[in-house]
Amino acid sequence: MASRTPRKATPRPAKASDVLDVTVVLLEGGMASTAIAPIEVFHSAGVLWNWLRGESQEPRFRVRMASVDGRTVSSLTSQKLVPDCAIADVRQTDIIIVSASGWDLQDRIMKNTALLSWLRKWHRRGAFVAGICTGVAFLAEAGLLDGRRATTHWAMGEVLRQRYPDVLWQTEQFVTEDRGVLCSGGVYAAIDLSLYLVQRFCGHEIALKCARSLLVSMPRGSQSGFAVTPLSRAHDDGKIREVEDWLRRHFQRDTSIERLAGRAGLSARTFIRRFKAATGCLPGAYVQMLRIAAARELLERGGTSVQAVCTKVGYEDAAFFRGLFKRHTGMTPADYRARFAAMTFERGETSPGSMPAPSGSA
Secondary structure, X not given: OOOOOOOOOOOOOOOOOOOEEEEEEEOOOOOOHHHHHHHHHHHHOOOHHHHHOOOOOOOOEEEEEEEOOOOOEEOOOOOEEOOOEEHHHOOOOOEEEEXXXXXXXXXXXXXXXXXXXXXXXXXXXXXXXXXXHHHHHHHHHOOXXXXXXXXXXXXXXXXXXXXXXXXXXXXXXXXXXXXXXXXEOOXXXXXXXXXXXXXXXXXXXXXXXXXXXXXXXXXXXXXXXXXXXXXXXXXXXXXXXXXXXXXXXXXXXXXOHHHHHHHHOOOHHHHHHHHHXXXXXXXXXXXXXXXXXXXXXXXHHOOOOHHHHHHHOOOOOHHHHHHHHHHHHOOOHHHHHHHHXXXXXXXXXXXXXXXXXXXXXX
């Protein structure tokens, strides 16, 4: 394969009031749900929960479907998906979602080479680019994943690892984000990725309401850990990125500067300087944010005492944890749980009073 050196993306920050344009790319022979699920999640953000509660609707996204040539696409199960346009007709997009293609990746890529340059073009313009399941291969072929963290369907992990050795494959993850390029694992991780993006652009509360109204869970980070939103800005310091990856998996452990510096092979002083330059915050503050993010998820599930949450995320002093949590979220842990755990559900039923019938319904 020819060497590819794409320019760095500079994703455009979104204001809370922005309505963002999403383009879902349809590919022949893929799983229809990897296109439909993102469309429905983005369409629901700011809309469905509000409608269910009789409140004014505030759409956050405009969504379109595009195929490479503008023609109807047939899914793996022969469902016909009719696009709104061809990719060449897209004049504005903030987010691109590449849905899954068939399993014969080499053949699919050869038949859709126009997609590769199109993805590179929009990435250079600052669009966030995401791949779902086998759709991740198109991002890798376009060179957008070189030197970046990525995931894909577990069954394709080794194939893609051999084909694209410059990608930092983390196939145990459901969702990855690295400098404006996102990937998700299997078919239904499309929902995780879509909700992750809703949270990324609209905030935690909008994403949580969207998830609850659709009766799905919030994004999973991995099969064995907490779903923790990436915290740092984009950077190219490989040693610091390795430490960040370790911290996301082990934030409950002892995270002394000496131990972290040792993992990076740096002196403590050099490590602190490089960590701050790369991430924008000191190591201690970074760990605090990881722990608070994990605590929020535990509290949203309800049924766990504040003391138990405190211990699980790595703190022993409950009073210190309460103060830290309030400083980060504006609420005490108990208030946060009362507000957000009320929107949780068990499969087959919603929590009492959390989902009033729409206005005018019987």
